Amino acid sequence: MQLLHNLCRIAAPSGNEAPLTTFVLDYVRQHQASWQHQPRVVAHENLQDCLLLVFGEPRTAVFAHLDSIxxxxxxxxxxxxxxxxxxxxxxxxxxxxxxxxxxxxxxxxxxxxxxxxxxxxxxxxxxxxxxRCDFRETETTVQSCYLDNRLGVWNALRLCETLEHGIIAFSCWEEHGGGSVAYLAKHIYEIYGVRQALISDITWVTEGVHAGQGCAISLRDSLIPRRSYINRIRAIAAASGVPHQLEVEGSGGSDAKELQHAAAPWDWCFVGAPEDHVHTPNELVDKRDIASMLALYQVLMREL
Structure with missing residues (x-):
């Protein structure tokens, strides 16, 4: 959990993601030699503070937003x-x-x-x-400010260790209206031909989604993804044996909203661990759900 602790301590509110972008770039440079496959790193002024890690011949993109409230x-x-x-x-x-x-x-x-x-x-x-970051870890939980979405970033970076084909897209401004995924989606679709996505973000513990029972596959929030794509993900998840839950909400959103409105035929699905005490200094996530999230992403990125 040291990587997660380091991520949570970096101040990077919407509009000032640059410190976390720098951290992620440094982390990639320091650790990519130990990964099973090497990515192409795409980071330049045309992407502002966003960055892409492109592995092999990608079919699916994982979006993880860098910013916080x-x-x-x-x-x-x-x-x-x-x-x-x-x-x-x-x-x-x-x-x-x-x-x-x-x-x-x-x-x-x-x-x-x-x-x-x-x-x-x-x-x-x-x-x-x-x-102020007060990172608390027990045998079963982690608690800190900004697990939303430093845990999504953690998941994406850990996924890089084994990823052969895929794109990891680190986005900005998600917590305050979005904006970056529109040009990231355009770039990814036009350059790589990728048009299906997973959203590596954190959702809520609710009356239907419980801590410790696996990460959540969201069937809908304020937006509704294409059912045929969701059904593919559900089938892969069921066959994998990785613990997971199904989420149905009528509000909330993520980077997916810009994919839904993109001028390209993007499919998307939100897959993330649930947390309690949302948007407070005391966000709480069960470690079993963290393990489930990473394991499911590893399977989905192989199978989709």
């Missing part, structure tokens, strides 16, 4: 949400501005719900603040 300092001591973080008075927020390091406390006005911070000085406007 957070807060932007407005005027005075006001804060504006980045994405949809839960805001509870007392949460510790960290960052850095022109005057130095910041470790402050989130405050919430009981009447208006307006967000601000408690700190001895005013913080430069435009500064990004993120949850």
């Amino acid at each position: 957070g807060f932007t300092v407005r005027y005075g001591r006001q804060l504006v949400r980045i994405g949809g973080p839960q805001a509870e008075a007392g949460y510790r927020l960290v960052g850095k501005d022109s005057q130095g390091e910041i470790d402050c406390t989130l405050t919430v006005d009981e009447e208006t719900g307006e967000l601000s911070y408690a700190f001895p000085r005013e913080i430069d406007r435009g500064t990004e603040l993120t949850f």
Whole structure:
């Protein structure tokens, strides 16, 4: 879990993914020699802070978003949400501005719900603040801020160890409206002819999806994927024997929304571990679901 711990400690809210992009590139350079197959690394200004790892003759792309939720300092001591973080008075927020390091406390006005911070000085406007990382590991669970989606990134990087054919696409801005997957999808479709995808992201523990019972294959969220593609994935998963659950939701979304709206015939399916305490500093995931997620991705990338 050391890799996951390292990922969770890197501040990379939507719009400022560059620190995590740099970490991932460095990780690939340091570890790819030990992987079974070597990827082509695609990282240039036309992809902004996104990057692609292209293995062999790809048929399927895995999308994992790099960014996290957070807060932007407005005027005075006001804060504006980045994405949809839960805001509870007392949460510790960290960052850095022109005057130095910041470790402050989130405050919430009981009447208006307006967000601000408690700190001895005013913080430069435009500064990004993120949850302070308190990574906790037990024999059965991991708990930290930003398991959504550092666990999806972890899954993608671990998948690289055995992947022969496929594309790993690290995207940006997912938590705050998206935007990057549109040009990634266009590039992947036009250059490599790939038009089917798996979404390596984290979903919710609900009344129908339980911790410890395997990763979730989502049959739908606010969008509906093509049923014939989902049925192929379900059949592969059932034959594999890897523990998994089926998820049905009427809200929520992921990088898949831009694939659904793409000007190319993309198929997609969200496959990810469920977490509790979503979008808080205390996101909680069962290790059995982490193992299930990686194992299922390994099978799907061979069979699809």
